Amino acid sequence: MNKSKSIFLYNYSFLSLLNLIKKLIQNKIVPNDIKNYDYQANLFDNTINLKVPEDEKVINDIINHFGVNILNIMFKVFLSNEQYKELIIYYFWLYSIKYKNKVVYMRNLKVVNKALKISKYVGKEAHRLKGFLRFSELENNVLYAEMAPENNIIIFLSMHFKKRLKNEFWIIKDVKRGILSVYNKKDYFFINENEYKLLTKNVSNEEKNIRNLWKTFYKNISINERKNIRCQMNFMPKKYWQYITEMRDDNEENYK
Amino acid sequence: MVIEMELIEKLAILADGAKYDASCSSSGSRRISKNTFGNTSFSGICHSFSSDGRCISLLKILMTNCCMFDCKYCLNRKSNDIKRAIFTPEEVCKITINFYKRNYIEGLFLSSGIIKSPDYTMELMIETIELLRKKYHFGGYIHAKAIPKCSEYLLKKLGFLVDRLSANIELPTDEGLKLLAPNKNSSNVNKIMNYINNNKSKKFVPAGQSTQMIIGATKETDLDVMKKSEFMYNKYKLKRVFYSAYVPVNKDKLLPTIKIPPLTRENRLYQADWLLRFYNFKVEDILDKKNPNFNLLLDPKADWALRNLNEFPKEVNTCSYQDLLKIPGVGIVSAKRIIKSRNLFNITFKDLKKMGIVLKRAKYFLTCNGRYFMDINFFKSSFIEKNLILEDKKNITENIEQLTLFNE
Numbered sequence: 001m002n003k004s005k006s007i008f009l010y011n012y013s014f015l016s017l018l019n020l021i022k023k024l025i026q027n028k029i030v031p032n033d034i035k036n037y038d039y040q041a042n043l044f045d046n047t048i049n050l051k052v053p054e055d056e057k058v059i060n061d062i063i064n065h066f067g068v069n070i071l072n073i074m075f076k077v078f079l080s081n082e083q084y085k086e087l088i089i090y091y092f093w094l095y096s097i098k099y100k101n102k103v104v105y106m107r108n109l110k111v112v113n114k115a116l117k118i119s120k121y122v123g124k125e126a127h128r129l130k131g132f133l134r135f136s137e138l139e140n141n142v143l144y145a146e147m148a149p150e151n152n153i154i155i156f157l158s159m160h161f162k163k164r165l166k167n168e169f170w171i172i173k174d175v176k177r178g179i180l181s182v183y184n185k186k187d188y189f190f191i192n193e194n195e196y197k198l199l200t201k202n203v204s205n206e207e208k209n210i211r212n213l214w215k216t217f218y219k220n221i222s223i224n225e226r227k228n229i230r231c232q233m234n235f236m237p238k239k240y241w242q243y244i245t246e247m248r249d250d251n252e253e254n255y256k
Numbered sequence: 257m258v259i260e261m262e263l264i265e266k267l268a269i270l271a272d273g274a275k276y277d278a279s280c281s282s283s284g285s286r287r288i289s290k291n292t293f294g295n296t297s298f299s300g301i302c303h304s305f306s307s308d309g310r311c312i313s314l315l316k317i318l319m320t321n322c323c324m325f326d327c328k329y330c331l332n333r334k335s336n337d338i339k340r341a342i343f344t345p346e347e348v349c350k351i352t353i354n355f356y357k358r359n360y361i362e363g364l365f366l367s368s369g370i371i372k373s374p375d376y377t378m379e380l381m382i383e384t385i386e387l388l389r390k391k392y393h394f395g396g397y398i399h400a401k402a403i404p405k406c407s408e409y410l411l412k413k414l415g416f417l418v419d420r421l422s423a424n425i426e427l428p429t430d431e432g433l434k435l436l437a438p439n440k441n442s443s444n445v446n447k448i449m450n451y452i453n454n455n456k457s458k459k460f461v462p463a464g465q466s467t468q469m470i471i472g473a474t475k476e477t478d479l480d481v482m483k484k485s486e487f488m489y490n491k492y493k494l495k496r497v498f499y500s501a502y503v504p505v506n507k508d509k510l511l512p513t514i515k516i517p518p519l520t521r522e523n524r525l526y527q528a529d530w531l532l533r534f535y536n537f538k539v540e541d542i543l544d545k546k547n548p549n550f551n552l553l554l555d556p557k558a559d560w561a562l563r564n565l566n567e568f569p570k571e572v573n574t575c576s577y578q579d580l581l582k583i584p585g586v587g588i589v590s591a592k593r594i595i596k597s598r599n600l601f602n603i604t605f606k607d608l609k610k611m612g613i614v615l616k617r618a619k620y621f622l623t624c625n626g627r628y629f630m631d632i633n634f635f636k637s638s639f640i641e642k643n644l645i646l647e648d649k650k651n652i653t654e655n656i657e658q659l660t661l662f663n664e
């Protein structure tokens with residue numbers, strides 16, 4: 001007998017996912033998969049939309065029962081590119097019920113190990129991009145940066161630059177996902193690229209000079225006798241170079 | 257006579273003169289600051305990597321490359337016929353602020369040749385950093401090099417402005433200094449380290465001090481180097497000692513005639529330094545008068561383990577944390593994981609892999625539930641050595657700095 005797969009749907013957000021999982025666990029339902037509304041169902045799928053209300057209480061539930069560390073891991077897995085991330089969170093939650101905050105030491109369990117690995121990978125990319133992100137100064141004094149990370153880490157960068165560049169207007173764009181983070185010297189908000197138009201992409205008068213100064217510094221700080229390109233690429237993978245000022249030619253620059 | 261020079265040319269010259277300092281770290285500061293432009297990150301952030309594979313975190317420059325001294329190994333020494341330049345304080349601020357704003361850097365690393373006098377040089381640096389902190393409200397990371405023989409009140413003033421203040425010991429032995437840097441002596445550097453150590457606080461040099469030694473410019477042994485490091489770590493509570501493989505930039509009959517910097521040796525020293533600071537090793541565990549230099553083919557921990565095979569194997573399910581740390585292929589993070597996990601379940605070889613243990617190295621030195629990873633007949637020291645060396649060769653070209661990124 002060929003049973004159809006039951007796939008539960010949630011409304012894109014982390015909160016919606018958590019509420020759905022909570023409901024599933026409460027009702028002892030084991031899903032075949034959990035997907036957001038974009039999911040293209042095929043013939044044998046049985047998609048189910050429970051329309052669980054998005055209640056913020058679930059956040060506190062997790063913190064109180066398992067600790068904030070577990071919530072962080074779930075959140076990072078959620079922001080990853082992993083195909084079955086929702087299901088991984090579901091099972092990670094189940095194990096958290098059993099082992100509480102000690103679940104992070106249960107690497108012998110496949111799902112737990114996987115969740116920890118993904119969460120670490122997402123955190124690592126966020127940390128890397130805190131360094132690799134490059135702002136350009138636009139003619140209206142706004143600092144503007146583009147990036148194309150593997151994982152959806154714009155929130156970590158936004159928190160970071162809210163503290164670091166708190167008296168500047170800045171905008172970070174995730175080109176891969178079409179999301180912008182716009183900071184107005186008080187707070188940042190996320191907005192879809194279709195709903196927001198930059199006033200200008202022209203850079204300030206000084207921008208070219210500063211970029212040249214930086215490229216000069218970059219060239220001169222390297223010791224030729226120690227040349228080690230492999231090492232350089234290990235630390236700064238090529239996939240990021242397109243958006244790193246010193247790794248591009250001037251005529252490649254997409255906003256001039 | 258000073259001729260007006262383009263800022264870009266100055267920057268090229270004064271970055272070139274600063275690049276031989278190995279220090280790159282921007283971490284460890286919890287400075288409390290009211291400054292509104294920029295902050296520091298406790299774990300440090302690498303912003304780029306140059307083509308030599310080293311991390312770029314700070315704008316590493318000299319105030320000036322003019323110098324009244326003539327240290328034989330140094331590009332900036334008096335007797336070299338090179339272009340000289342000096343930044344104005346405003347110029348340094350302009351570059352720092354503009355680089356920081358664009359997220360090119362984590363902050364400033366300011367060092368200098370000695371111009372006119374140690375105090376004059378220090379005052380110039382202080383003026384610059386004061387401008388940066390007070391006029392531009394810069395709250396990012398600043399590491400300054402103290403100039404030996406400067407007055408104490410200047411050290412004090414500078415220490416309150418920066419995150420890290422440090423002085424370079426330059427060479428591992430006093431004889432080496434006498435030979436190659438006759439204007440310097442270690443007691444002046446010790447004085448600075450002592451002063452900083454005695455006055456360190458949340459507001460004074462909050463990220464602590466570091467130092468660097470050039471390796472391979474004189475005839476020192478690894479034992480000399482590590483003894484010196486151990487001494488400085490203990491006495492002055494240094495955060496880091498940086499080892500900088502000697503790069504031949506000058507010709508001089510007192511200098512060794514090498515073409516390639518001793519990078520593998522530098523790597524071994526960093527690994528040993530790591531063992532001292534985090535693995536509770538003592539210098540005499542890994543080096544002695546009979547073996548005063550590291551095995552270039554094997555990392556110091558594996559080398560030590562092979563010479564002490566009688567201490568192994570360790571049983572991962574019962575041995576102490578300290579013993580776990582002694583196993584080649586087991587790091588601090590994985591040792592902690594083992595300790596936490598084995599209270600919850602019995603650890604098998606399969607689990608070790610998941611916990612990040614490098615089994616290729618570790619398998620000779622541990623058991624799981626009393627069983628070896630493979631047939632006991634393989635456990636001859638010559639066999640292990642051959643295999644570990646093969647493993648090591650693959651890693652040798654990679655820089656140890658990888659390890660230093662996230663921990664300090």
Ligand code: SF4
Nearest residue numbers: 323325327330333369
């Ligand atoms: S004092 Fe410093 S800058 Fe001057 S020659 Fe010696 S090492 Fe070079």
